[in-house]
Amino acid sequence: MNQSVGHLACGAEAGLISIDQALALIFKNVQSLGTETVALSDALNHFLAEAVYSSLNLPMFSQSAVDGYAICATGDVHAHTEFELVGELRAGQLANISLREGQAVRIFTGAAIPQHTTTVARQEIVQAYADKIVLSHDLATHTDIRDIGEEIAQGQRLAEHGQQLSVGAIAALSMAGVRHVQVYRYPKVAVVITGDEIAMEASDLATGKIFDANAPLIQAWFKARNQKVSIFHVADDEGAVSALFDQLKNQYDLIITTGGVSVGDYDFVRPVALKVGFEQIFWKIKQKPGKPMFFAQYTERNLHHCYLLGLPGNPAAVYVGMQIYASTLLNALQNQQQQPNWFSGQMTHALKPDARERFLRMSVQFEQGILRLSNLTKQQSHMLSNLMHANCLVRVPANQSIQIGQCLNGIFI
Amino acid sequence: MNQSVGHLACGAEAGLISIDQALALIFKNVQSLGTETVALSDALNHFLAEAVYSSLNLPMFSQSAVDGYAICATGDVHAHTEFELVGELRAGQLANISLREGQAVRIFTGAAIPQHTTTVARQEIVQAYADKIVLSHDLATHTDIRDIGEEIAQGQRLAEHGQQLSVGAIAALSMAGVRHVQVYRYPKVAVVITGDEIAMEASDLATGKIFDANAPLIQAWFKARNQKVSIFHVADDEGAVSALFDQLKNQYDLIITTGGVSVGDYDFVRPVALKVGFEQIFWKIKQKPGKPMFFAQYTERNLHHCYLLGLPGNPAAVYVGMQIYASTLLNALQNQQQQPNWFSGQMTHALKPDARERFLRMSVQFEQGILRLSNLTKQQSHMLSNLMHANCLVRVPANQSIQIGQCLNGIFI
Structure with a gap:
């Protein structure tokens, strides 16, 4: 039970990578999945794996x-x-x-x-x-x-390779008679919730357990994107985690885990992932929340790849992990070297510096064409209640006092 | 076949209401549906019909x-x-x-x-x-x-009556042990596509028909909101439209139609709706696209209400109709007097005046905290292809030259 003193302080840990480095490592390492042909009615939010040309004039006749x-x-x-x-x-x-x-x-x-x-x-x-x-x-x-063809001439390009299909894009392609499109395949995703502290029933609360926010969070996150995921719960037990990873790694393209990625004695996700054949791409990002984030890949005879995104157990870290890292990873798996869709907004008040880059839950308002950002209280990583009032997640650089009026990047949530 | 000359010119028609008047008439006339208790995992995007109080301290223990x-x-x-x-x-x-x-x-x-x-x-x-x-x-x-209760004290209000449940809200409520919530019921929606010109098969194109963008558009619009709708196609035939409305008015809370609401000799939607018992709330809005928009209600012995939103047949009008009017109407049916979520942005170029208020498909970019709006070409009501590049729908007031830098309201799409 001896502990070596490996680290000095929270923000100053050696070997941590930056957020941009982590995102770049995702793009560098992730191989996109194959393509598939789907009915246009099933293609909402998918990325085109082909340019689409019109087989018709639009209008089709004068x-x-x-x-x-x-x-x-x-x-x-x-x-x-x-x-x-x-x-x-x-x-x-x-x-x-x-x-x-x-x-x-x-x-x-x-x-x-x-x-x-x-x-x-x-x-x-x-x-x-x-x-x-x-x-x-x-x-x-x-x-x-x-006039015939005044909007679109026969043979004209309607949509670009890599374009994501919005509601409007689906309508526009339908009008041109497109019935099927080739898109990048969406990954099969397994979600693994670790932690002996997760209450499965209300009666478990008496024994020191807590309700889980992470499975409902991740399930709703995918549901909002019209995707289903398989959820697994596993105890903080090396054998159980190992058996589960061994089973999932061949069946899924992506495993998202919550909890068990820090350096605690019962943090089995990383050691077990490495033992069952995953190779680490990164571990620990100099960010708050979500420092001990883990990313690894498993390759089955160069035919099948499975990626593992190990999120910390704290729900705010899981939220950031999904909005920033899972979204980027899902883009990469669909052949898009595309970070989250950052806006820029102006701070309405100052922020004190922090040694780590932060993602803060904020409220954005529009005033005469300007996005005004206001920070919310209760930003700690085990707290989620301010998501009731937040409508954006804002990225705050490390070691900087943020001034009133300063521009920061964020995403709408 | 005599025609009376009822109208002078497109924009100056007498009796047209404004966009704001139309939205106000929706709020004034629509009765909200009842409430229901659903599992929290099914509550994404629903509006709470109750305030939610925490039965726990969060954290539950120090x-x-x-x-x-x-x-x-x-x-x-x-x-x-x-x-x-x-x-x-x-x-x-x-x-x-x-x-x-x-x-x-x-x-x-x-x-x-x-x-x-x-x-x-x-x-x-x-x-x-x-x-x-x-x-x-x-x-x-x-x-x-x-500390126990440092985020949330037992009995504290977690969420407000009327609040829409985002992914983050679902997670926050889960953490507080909330398993079920009372929400406003989402309407049962029927979509009726009218028009003999709609091709059902590619072989129909030879006979002067066109591909339909409207059913795929509306279906995708609801899918993006995690909702399913029933789609019906009906010929421009008074008897067929009448029989269908008669059947749907008792089974659905909302009927959305496309086409057949103008003053053409085969525009049966409005006269048939009135004949089968709907009462007109408004017809024709001084806007572009989508002028001949029709809204009516049917009441069955004060127990059941069915609303009918009659959209024009042109796909750009249908798109605007869904983004602005259907979204407002769905809010009202769920007890929310809530217009679309307008942002304000600054125009990067001038626009010529038009006699009608317009919804233009534009591209918005963020520059140092400012939303910059750029108009797209091909805005006519039978054209949709610019939705491939648009990311917002911007509301432009009537009879005004819009200057560079002027602020306009819009919604993200």
Whole structure:
């Protein structure tokens, strides 16, 4: 039970890497998963593994932009001009009419204009009778016509390789007739909650245990991204952790653990991971919260890779670990060398320096186009309640007094 | 087939309401749905129908903040002081040890400190032997102890009535042992896509039909919010629309339609809705895109309400309709008088005035704490492709030249 005095003080520990170094090591070491073809309706939030080109013109045919009358005339038309009414075209009908000069057809928004249409009169400027129409206003040639291909020409690139598919992107690709897309595969994720202190039932509380915030946190984090994960609980027992890692490493692309990564005598995650064949990529980041973060990879005959992100057990460290490191790692697994989406905001008050770079839970407000950041209380790593009021996570550099008005980077949460 | 000339020009139509009037009419007319109790794990993004109070202290017991040694001493302790080592306490174990002055126990992060603990020495400042420890640094009293209730006292309010449950809120409530919460019920939503022009198969394209962006758009929009909707397609046929509305009005809380709400001869949504018992709340908003937006309610013997949001058929109008009106309506149905979450940003260039208030798809960038807005091309209501590059939807007031640097409100998309 002898302890060597390995370290001097919390922030000044030797060998710790910076946040940027940790993120760079993720990008350097993580191999992206393969690609797969999925239905566009299943592709929300996925990253394209191909550029997408349009097989169609958009609009697909020249069409009316309004409910009104397609007209054949020479040049602009004056008010009071009459046209013979020769038919009607609804959206979705074939434009099997060919107009001659002086003729018009009733037409509806989105309907293909007939051959020889020179302009379209919206119904608000038309007096209609059974067999003719009369314009009540002057009308320029080529009014209210959407030309074939004016938005997208056939063969034009619609989306870039690597682009993440938003709701709007799904809609835009649907309109161009895209039904399937090639995307990077989303990893299969296992979550392992360690710690004998986790209460499984309310009755456990009497025996010194606590309720777990970490499994619900991680589950909700993935749910917000439309992903499911498998959750495992394991005791602080070397054999149990070892058996579980041995089972998971071949079945999952990513194992996220909580707890057990510090230097306590019952912190089995790192030693066991190394024993079952994981290689350490980094351990310990000079940050607060979440210093003892561990990242490792396992390679099965160069065919299968499993990564292990070992988060500390404190829930605030888990929260930061998910928002910053898990999100970056998931990007990397999907072939995106992409850090979290940092905004910059201006501090509304000063902050004292700290020896470690910090992630602070803050409240951001918009004032005349400026993001104003206000820090919240209760930032300690075992505290989470300020997430009830926080809407961003802000990165504060180490060893600096932060001044009012100074710009810091953060992410919306 | 006679047409009356009811309207003068697009922007100057009489009787149109403003965007703010439309949003206010939603809040004024919509009755919130009831409440329900759900498992916390199913409550992500729901609004609380109750304040939540903590049944626990957090921390639940005074505990060590580090891996180290719990010590009993009088006042601060000097370097080189020795303590008798009398045991070990792990997280999750009962602290069934009572220290006497001069004694210490090995302790791990999160473990309950024994009775009479005066301070905790982190292991980095301790030389440990089989039966004693020696401090290598001075140590103040009450160091590295997390006190019972220091974050949350038993009975303290954790969350407010009406609060929306984020990932962080779910985690914070979990830690306080909350397993179920009372929330406002999410509406049952039916989506009705009208229009004979919608291609159901690629082979339909030859006959003048087009691919539908609206069903995939709305489906993805709800999926991004972890909600499922039922999608129905219906022909531009009065009988078919009528039969469908009659069926849906009793089974759903909200019907969202696309297309068929203008004044074209085949725009059946509004007349049929009125015929099957819906009462109009508003029709036509002085905005671009999405002018002919229709909103109505149906009441079944004061027991069941069904609301109908009739969106135009143009996909850009549908997009705006979902982001601005459907989101507001869903808030109202969940008892929240809450508009979309507007930011303010500064324009990087000028915009010409328009007679209608506009929603423009833009790109926002953060520069030194300032949101900089840049407009995108291809804003017409039948065009969606710029959603590939847009990350916000910006509200531009009517009849104003917008200057460089002027602040506009928008939402992130």
